[in-house]
Amino acid sequence: MSALVLVIEDEPKIAALLRDYLVAAGYRVGVRETGEGAIEWVRAQAADALLLDLMLPGMDGLAICRGVRAQSDLPILMITARVEEIDRLLGLELGADDYICKPFSPREVVARVRAVLRRAAARGQPQASAVELDDDRFEARVRGRRLELTPVELRLLRKLSQQPGRVYSRAQLIDAAYEDHRVVSERTVDSHIKNLRRKLADAGVDPIASVYGVGYRYEPDAAEDASTRST
Structure with a gap:
């Protein structure tokens, strides 16, 4: 049905x-x-x-x-x-x-x-993910390959990937990225996300999507070979 x-x-x-x-x-x-x-x-x-x-x-x-x-x-x-x-x-x-x-x-x-x-x-089904986060080592890997991420980029990736599909505003991502609650502009978050997406794309995945006028979401279904997606 x-x-x-x-x-x-x-x-x-x-x-x-x-x-x-x-x-x-x-x-x-x-x-x-x-x-x-x-x-x-x-x-x-x-x-x-x-x-x-x-x-x-x-x-x-x-x-x-x-x-x-x-x-x-x-x-x-x-x-x-x-x-x-x-x-x-x-x-x-x-x-x-x-x-x-x-x-x-x-x-x-x-x-x-x-x-x-x-x-x-x-939901509730085990999903093989190309992107893996290791909180103990404070690092991220794509298919076993370690990504060279800054602490802010790693926190952003962790926040977005915690609830795939959920839309996060820039203000929410600022709070997640800066543990000292410093005041930064939304443009700063956009810059960090841009760098993070570039590093993920270089590793062959593209799981972060922009939501016009709002913020960003993490889409695990998009974490696939970027070259395949572009063809």
């Missing part, structure tokens, strides 16, 4: 658009246009993923996300109308699996749903 994706979106045209594209992609879809009773509705469904709008009548997406997450690890994709709002959502540690900003491409949403479902299916 195909995966069931729930959509809670109060704009009928957007809800219909998401439903049509998800159905065309082979998913079963349930749609709700209000937040009132949404937590109970989600609980009653044997759903595989949830697309959740932030601003809803009855109960907003923040409360619904917290309520659903308190009861299950159902993959949740939050939808918001402003890029800057995503940074605030990240700071609230809601536990959502991904964040989508309006206006969006319906094809991109389908791709994001497919990605979170793939990650959910892989």
